[in-house]
Amino acid sequence: MTDHPADEEGAPRGCPVMHGGADDLTRLYGPDAAVDPQGIYGRLRKEYGAVAPVLLEGDVRAWLVLGYRESRRVLDNPLQFSRDSRIWRDWQEGGVEETSPLIQMLGWRPDCVSQDGEPHRRLRRAVTDNLDTLAGRGIRRHVTHFANKQIDAFAGRGSADLVGEYAEYLPMLVLTRLFGLPAAEGRSLAAACAQVLKGGPDALAHNDRIMEILGELAERKRLEPGPDFTTGLLGHTAGLDEGEIVSHLRLVLITAHTTTSNLLARVLELILTDASRLAGLVSGQRAVSEVVEEVMWNTPPLAVLPGRFATADLELGGTQIKEGDLLVLGLAAGNLDPDIRPDSGVSVHGNQSHLAFSGGPHECPGQNIGQAIIETAVDTLLHRLPGLRLAVPADELTSTASTWEARLDALPVEFAA
Template identity: 50%
Template structure:
C-alpha cells in the first residue's frame, strides 16, 4: 500500500477487470478507485459493492489529493480493526502519508485526521483517562431529563409552523433539534443555541466562512468554561472540569467541541432518515399504525440501512499486518466502512429483510472507541420523532418520494429536504406538565460571544426562537 504509485493517472484496468469501462473520474493512479469527487459521491453504496466485488473485505482507495488508504468493507474485518488497537491504532501521527509529506497543510483531510489531544486520537492508558471523563460526564444525563428538553423544543417548533399546515423537516426540524438539546446538556443559556446551530452547519459544510464559524464555536465554549469555573452546574462542562482525571482546559475544550459537533452531525442524519422511512416505507407505516413495531425498531433499521456516518477515519496500522486478505503496511490508514459493513452479505444475505431489534450494526462502532454518546443520540432522535408524530398525527410527505435527494461526501450522506403537510393546528403556549424542562443553568446576564460574519451566522437581536426561525420565512 505504501509503494509508489504510477504517475500516469490515466492508467485504466485491463479488459475483463470489473472496473473496466467505468467513468475514468473514479479511477486514480494504477486504476485505484477514488473515494472522493462527484462520481464517487453520487452513489456511495454502489461504489462499495463494486469495491467488494473487486477486492473482498478490504479495498485500496484514494482520498483527496490521491492519498492512498484502505477501505474496510467487511463486517468482521471492521470489528477486527475496531477491537484490536494493538494492531490498528487511533494515533494519526503514525500515518506514513503525513510523515512523507503527501498530505498538504491545506488538505481537506486534516480537520478529520490531524492529531489532537482527545480520546479519539489516543490509545491505552491515556485513552482510558480521557474517555473515562467523557463517559462519566455523558452518563450523568438520564433519559427523562433529555426527553424534557426535546419535547420543549419540538413544541416550540410545532407552535411556529403548525398553523401553516406545512413544514420542511430537514432544515426546520432535524438540523436544529440536536444542537439545541446539546447546548442544554452543556449548561449553556437558550440564546446560545440558534447561533451555534448555524455555526456548526457552516463548519461541517466547509464553506468560506467555516474558519470564522469554528472560531465562534471555540469562543463560545471558552466563555462557557470560564462561566462554569466561577459557577459550576449539573452539566457536562462542569463535569469535565471537575473530573478526577485532571483534564486541562485545552482538553476540556477539545472534548466539548467533539461532543457538540459529532453529536449534532450524527443525530441530524438519524432523525432525518428515520422520519423519511416512517413517512415513505409502507412496511413501517403499516407497522407503526398497527402497533406491531416500535419506533426504536425503526431507528435500528435506519442504523443498518443508512448509518449517520457512512465512513469513519480512521485507524493506523502499528506494524505490517494482514486484514481481509490484504497486506497492510505499518503506518497505512484504514477507513472503517460502516455502511459497507452493514451490507456485508455474510451477515445480511437479504438486504430487504427487516432487522427489528437487531443492534449488531456497525453504526456506533465497537471496541474501546465505540461511540460514547449513542444513548443520548438515540434518546434525542426517538423522543423528537415520537413527539412530533403525537403533535401532528396526520403528518405526510408533500412530494413524491422519488423527488427526495441526498448530498454525499466521503464520510456521510445527508437528506436535502423532507417537505411535509398536515392539518393546521395551534398548540397551547405552555406544553403539558411532564414536558416542562428542568433548567440546567440559571439565567445569566453576560451576552454570548460576538457572532462570526453574517454569512456564517445571523445576528438579529430578538428572542432566541424568532432568531432561529426567521431565516425560513424569507
C-alpha cells in the first residue's frame, strides 16, 4: 500500500493510486481476505481513515467506507450516492466485463434496489406490501414445520453440524413455501444463492439457473394464483412488468436466504460458545432477540454492502471521491468503528442503531420475517435437543469470507439422542 497523501494541510485527502495503478491496493477477495477480513479493515482504517481504496474481484477499483458516520451519510443521501450502477464510470468505460461476478451484485436490474426516487418508491411498495402480508400469515408455523423436519434427520444421532444440517438450508425451505415453490427446489436454490454471493467463475451460471426457476414460477402463478409472495407481486397495484417481477423474486430470494442463514449460524455460535447465554435461553430468562441484536452489531450477516455510485465530485471522510466512483459500505467495520464504539465489549442491549439492515430509503424491508425465522429456529432447536453443547473447543471454529460476507464453516454439536 502507498501512503495516503494530504493535498494540503486541512484539505480533503485524495488518492492518486485509486484512479491510476492498482498494484498497491488491498484486495477484498482471495486467500488473505477469506481468512482475516477484520484484520484488513483494521489495517485500512489505520492507514487511510474512514474511507479506503480497495480492489474487488477482477481488480475492479472501489472505495471501502469504514466509518460508521460516513456509512450513514452515504445511506441517507441517494442524491449524492446513487444505487443506479448505470452511472458507474468503470462500467461505462468498459473496465468491467458483463461476465464479471461483480455484475451479479452490482449490475443494474429492474428492481427497487437498483433505482432511486419515485421509481424506487413504486417498486419497493410492491415488495413491502407483500412482505407485510406474509408476515401476518403465520410464518412461524412454516418455520416450525421445516425446522422439525431438519432436526428429525439428525436427532437420533446425538450429534450434528448446525451449519450444514440446519442453518444453511432452513431459511430457503421457508422461502419456498412463501414464494409458492416446491420444497424440493430448496437445497439447489440455497446452493445457487450462496454461489452468487460468493462470486467466482460460476456465479453467472448459478444466477441464470435462479432466474430460470423464478421465471417458470411466475408463469405458473399467473395460471394458478395462491396466497404467496409471487402471486402478490403479480397482482399488485404498482403494475410490475414481467422483468420487474422476476427481478424482485430474485432479489428477495437471494437476500433473504443468504443473510438469514448466515445470521442464524452466528446466533447459534454465540449461544453455544457462552454457557450463560444458553442457560438463560433454556430457562426463559433471556430472549433470542437479545442475542440477535448482539450479532447484528459484532458479526452482521452482510459484512460489506454493495454498492453506491457518486453522482458528482465530492468529499467523504476527508477523502475526495470523483463522479462515477463505486463505493462499497463496510457494515461490519462501521459497527466496530472506534469513534462510536471505543469499547466493543460494552453491552449493546436495546441499541438498534447498527448498520446490519443498511439504512435510508433502501433499508432492508424484511426485518420482521428474518427475525421470526431466527427466533423460531432457535427456540425449536433448544426444545428438541436436550443437553445441546458444542462438540469442539470454541477456538477451533472457523469462518471463510468472500468480499461481501464471512460465513461460519461448521458448528459441530452434541446432545442427548
